[in-house]
Amino acid sequence: YVLTDGNPKWERKNLTYRIVNYTPDMNPADVDKAIQKAFKVWSDVSPLTFKRIYDGNADIMMSFETGDHRDNSPFDGPNGFLAHAFQPGNGIGGDVHFDEAEYWTKVSNGYNLFFVAAHELGHSLGLSHSTDPGALMYPTYSYIEPNEFHLSQDDINGIQTVYGPSDNSVQPTGPTTPVTCDSKLTFDAVASMRGELLFFKGRYFWRKHPQMTEVDLNFISLFWPNLPSGIQAAYENVERDQVFLFKENKYWVLSGYDLVYSHPKSIYDLGLPKNVKRINAAFNDENSGKTYFFVGNKYWRYDENSRSMDQGYPKKIINDFPGIGKKIDAAFQYGRYIYFFIGTRQFQFDPNVKRVVSVMKSNSWFNC
């Protein structure tokens, strides 16, 4: 987090706000709700309180403006600058301006007003932009499903540095952004996708081309707003150009890069028994067209051609994959080998000789 130059802050903890005008893009009740929710993001983690007033001068005046609106910071039409806010202080201090030229919504299309308002209020309270890509105060817009939104620990640290801890008896905490070259990094799921590798962790995924050194971290919701965070298993059916993503007893399908349908399907449709509540890991063997599902210390095998589970399963993992214990986090096949991820370690398994041939760090693909 970064505090605004000169550490400006409000001397009072009980602040007022006023919604000066509305955007025609949303019904006013939704604007009120989005803005109220945005203030709650900050009041939940600090001693600040925010009261709405309906006329006169509030500490934080919120309005929709277009182009040059006489504050020396003209807006630029659709996209580009979405909004801005002023640091704590009298007059224009603390005020938030949204660019009316944007399309404002309460969902994933256009720009989500709640998310942008919550970010701008960080400025109104004395925070600058953070370099943490998972922080609300990161400068670029990235949509997060509002129900999945959690203020990051970086933002909480920032606002509490300015105003002190929350009055709650239990101090609030938030998610931290995983660090690519952290030696303790583990993964939730790994899959290939059209020649790239996707490594899932919480609400993020890394995208990596095996032959390139760059690896970049993204929010899952930036590319697939309808996907949940916390994907638990994933595999690619290269032949059908589809990626299957699992969480609890449901799964989603990407065809190419696009989510085929927004509602998930049941893993029991694949033939898994009802006592299986979630899948730890999965990989598809491109040669045989078989997909392996790993659950605890057992695994099932699914035939992608007949679209049915093979007979004689589950089997014990250790019997067919010597050296691979239980509780696999993730698995994928690349070339001749199957890579199993267990905690911070990655086991390179050669199915031809049925043996682990190498053990590496889980994030060895990131060229740390």
Place this chain on the structure above:
Amino acid sequence: SSSGFPVAPETEDEDKNNQLVENYLQHFYNLETDKQSRFKNKNIKTVTEKLKEMQAFFGLKVTGKPDVDTLEVMKKPRCGVPDVGQ
């Protein structure tokens, strides 16, 4: 749209990119242009140095050059408040 997974095309019109870079650095990284700085002093940071500052901020490879990844970030919708200074 969010389904555009592979992102921006490799190269675009050089001038347009340079204008994008200069506008971005002026607005968000205090890049001063000759016009703006009445006092010519050696401390004015060049575009390359400001570009490095921006790349470091976003965790990009610090090249000082407007490469594809850097231009991609500059084209992202964002907050209008500067990233450095006021």
